[in-house]
Amino acid sequence: MNISYKWLQQFIDLPESPEEVGRRLTGTGLEVEGIETIETIRGGLAGVVVGEVLTCERHPDADKLSVTTVDAGTGQPLNIVCGAPNVRAGQKVIVALVGATLYPASGEPFTIKKAKIRGAASEGMICAEDEIGLGESHAGIMVLDTDLPNGTPAARYFGLEPDYQIVIGLTPNRVDAASHWGVARDLKAALNRPLTLPSVDAFTVANTGLTLDVRVETPEASPRYAGLTISGLTVTESPDWLKKRLISIGLNPINNVVDVTNYVCHELGQPLHAFDADQIIGGQVVVKTLPEGTPFVTLDGVERKLAATDLMICNGSANDAEAGMCIAGVFGGSKSGVSPRTTRIFLESAYFSPASIRKTVQQHGLKTDAAFRFERGTDPNLPVFALKRAALLIQEVAGGVVSSDITDLYPEPIADFRVLVRYRNIDRLIGIKLEHERIHQILESLDIRAEEQTETQFIAVVPPYRVDVTREADVIEEILRIHGFENVPLSDNLRADSLSEFPAIDSNQLQARISAMLASNGFIETLTLSLTRPAYHEAIRETLPGTDVTLLNPLSEELSVMRQSMLFSSLETLVYNLNRRQKDLKIFEFGKVYHRKDTDHGRRYVETPRLSLALVGSQQGESWIQKSQPVSFQDLAAAVQRVLSALRIKQIDQQPADTALFQYGLTYLTNKKPIVSFGLVHPKLTKLVDIKQPVFYADFDWQALVKLYSGKALYEEVPKFPEVRRDLSLVLDKAVTFAEIRRIAAQTEKKLLRSINVFDVYEGDKLEAGKKSYSVSFTLQDPSQTLNDAVIDKTMQRLMSAFERDLGALIRK
Incomplete structure (x- = not known):
């Protein structure tokens, strides 16, 4: 997110440099990723100042040149030769000092140097407007009407001082800071300075000649909807100040009305939308959904098929295809938008349900500034204020008058969050004891009230625009970030609990890592049922660890027992694909196997996680580059080794695999316990599922692998001596x-x-x-x-x- 330094200064006094402001923002949790200088004109008039012509005489050797002395605030008058016909003693002028680089309106930039012109020394340049890029005129030098002291930077005189774009890496939870006002609120708390909110006291309703019928049919998706009309405006190019503001944060100006809505969105964090009132059929604005599949053309000219859950701003048309004017909170429509012919508008300001907007954004893949804010949660108390602010700005830049009362449909106001906070938890989580007065001063600076205070606790009343502060820990985090992490000293005695390791392995993360590794090596992940045929178990009964877990009420004989091996699940997946002419297959599956053990103490049910790999067909598809080779035991062994290497398991013994499962193969052991068996599946087993070609299969004890994984990478110094x-x-x-x-x-x-x-x-x-x-x-x-x-x-x-x-x-x- 981009923030303008000069724009921020409209809300809060900031004598600090942009770099210092960036440091303070980062300290509060709004991480500043960079600060970029924004120049209104190229070069920013660096080295160009206001000066005064002290003397002016004709050049002795050139009729069209004058020799002048100029006070440019440098301490000593400068001798400057000037060729302008209008130069006179006593004038206030623009002077480019030696070393300044000028970027003229046309031609290449040039640097001012000391020179001799027809024998007369010249130590600078008195400038015309085209020579410094401010205009096209070269009729003469610029003569100023100003009392500014000599030496004042010309950029200050022309209001062209550079701005600074502060780039903030905004985290998803901090939508409250997705505006200049929101960022200023954090600076207010961090710097303990007052804020100045733009005044809307001048807002008035001139008449009610353009009153529309506004209705909300889906209040759960649009808890608050406000709007007004403005008539008699002129859509044209925005004034320079407005364009500069938008350009400073990376936005492109469009027209004065749309630019104001964008300006207020980035100023206050409240998205707005302007509709051409003459395109609103029936004089009605209806917030509702349209039937599934209704076509709607958005501002970018793309026709989209609406979902039945998409919230729409509609007109009074009975035809669904013509009713839609805007995808609420996301994207406007091509027909109802503001155009150069627009003279009357309906201005919308709303609070939409974040869940509803998120669903629509995902449905259509649309990412807009408005959707970014609405899907995270805007301030439900802001729409009317933002509406007045935008109306005043539109009247300033486009003319017109407000032609209706404000419609504000807000049947069930959204309440503040109420959070119980205990002082002992503040001290415990922050690590130091803060005075209660300091705690409440910080919270008050963040617009969080403290109610029902006792010696041990209080109720924090959090405004609804802070969607990320709903728990006690959230409130404590707010206190800490404003107090400052750097202001929490290290304890004199380091406790063991603050340095202890947490060696527990997250098996889900480990599984995801192995899945990604296998997928990158051409394997496809499968997910199969844990129910299987009893006949499969009978074929490998001597290899199974226990008794079958049988369903009491099976749906069919085919699915009547829990599987004790992943083998037949893989074989069934292979035969299903082979029968559909998918002949070259590499698959893997994370799953569980189940068995029952009967002991003197009763029955015990065992559930064990496994990982299986299976290969069939060719190593790769047919190609003119090389002949296709069938998969082999070595291909499977390489895949097994990749899994073990990724888990950093090295100390392995091996023995022949069980011949009841494999025609040939190996079993790897660690500490005399098998961790994987792999090889060529015995033909009598593949025959059970009607596979007539070789199948290579590996079965890992995933639980054992997770236990063997240490999480620590082992590194060795590169040997200095040859092998x-x-x-x-x-x-x-x-x-x-x-x-x-x-x-x-x-x-x-x-x-x-x-x-x-x-x-x-x-x-x-x-x-x-x-x-x-x-x-x-x-x-x-x-x-x-x-x-x-x-x-x-x-x-x-x-x-x-x-x-x-x-x-x-x-x-x-």
Whole structure:
């Protein structure tokens, strides 16, 4: 949100610099993200001042030049050569000092320098209006009628002093500060200074010749609706002061009437809308909803289909398609808006239900200044004041007279919030004890009254424009932000509770992180029923942890038990998509499995969260770049490793997966407890759901993974010394797995061995029956020194001896 520094000064005395004002605003919670200088004209007339011509004589060597001395407030008169025919002694003039850069109305900017003109010294320039960008005339120098002292900046004389745009990162809860008046209220509390609200005492009703019939048929969506008419106005370009105000906060001027409504919106925080009164059919303004699908063309020329819940400002037409004039609080219509032909208007000021406006904004994807305020909650006590303020400004810039009494439909006034506040909670949450007088002084400066005061508590009466202050903690926050966070000293004794860690892991955040990671790797999340067929459980009964949880009153035999495994939920999802020619699938699901345990103490029901992955089809779709490859066990293993790496789980053992579930696969264990099993699903199980192609599946114990996640990232310094690789070729029995090789290597060399990898496996007629050959690489590294050949050879000899002893390996040398 953009705020004008000079505009703020209309409400509150601000001798502080824009930077200091920004610091104070940030201290109150209105974080200032930046301050930008806004120049009315380019360069801002820097280095240009008011001066006085002391003497003026003809140049001895040029008939059209004059040699002058000028008092420009610099302490010594300046010698300036001037070519203007109208320069005379005694004139007040505009002087550009040496070093000033001028931006003329036409041509390139130039910098004033000391010079000699026809032999005469010149130490500045007496300016014409086109030379400083204030006009087009070059007939002569500007002669001023002023008593301002010499040396006064020209920008001050012309009213062109720069403004400053203060950019505030407004949080969604602080809609009360979405205006200059709202920001000034915070400065009033922070600086303890009075505010000056614009006066509307001059407002009068000239006649009632343009009185409209105004009705509200949906008071729950429009609790307060006010309006008046103005006739005899002229729609034209806004005056400079109004355009400058809007430009200073980044708005584009449109015309004098619309500009006033925008001005008041950003001045007071109350959105307004002006309708062309001659376009209001039947002389009626009706606040209501229109049927679902009614077409409505908004100011941007787009036809939108209305929802039945959209609040509309309508005229008296019986035709729904012609009745709509404005989407209430959001966007005006193309037919009823103010145009250059408009001479009479109906001016609207209202309080709309935030929930109603939010729904409409979401429905149509419209974001406007008015909707921004209405959907968060405006001040229900402000519409009539804003209406009078806007009417006076419109009369000032567009002429006309008020032609109706103010209509103010407000059947059920919105009450103030009443909050019980206890002094002990103020002291506890702020951390220091504040005097009761100081507390009430702060609250009073924020328009919060204290009633029913006792020694221990009081009732805070909060005005309804503070939609974010409805609880005791909210009131205490208000006290703290105005008192100042920097004014709360650190305690002499730091307590443990203020420094303690909170290691509890939020499983929902962790789940969201893993979901995002899997989705970014091409997986699609599924959500399936927790009910399943009993036949599925019978097929894998020996692998299940307990007895089925059976429904007492099942809808069908197909959905009569709670699932004990996520496998068949995934298989059913796959077959549903495969039958619809979606052949390349990577899916994952977070879900729960259920079982019952019968003990001597009775039945116990167990609910366990799981994560499942399933792959079928090809690694990627068909492409001319590369041939399509079917998914493999390695693709699944890589996905499993990504999940474990994201959870920072490294210390893993492995063993073959359960053959009742997998034709082949692995189970990873930590502390001898399985955390994931994955592999190729056994064909007898895929046959149950009529899948005729390989399915790779992984089942994680999500509860165990959450417990293993520490939340702490581990970092190691980049090694200063190089690593060394050595390769071995091991001839082993076919029953020996690579996991055994890795386990023995890790046990034999714990200090230098950094990694081990198999890069080739051979089985063939060149080896005796029952044998296979592994080509294995070993990476060695010492973080404290460079390894020499003697240490490397000794280490590799120990490894070879261990393989020969424990695995019966034949090492091919």
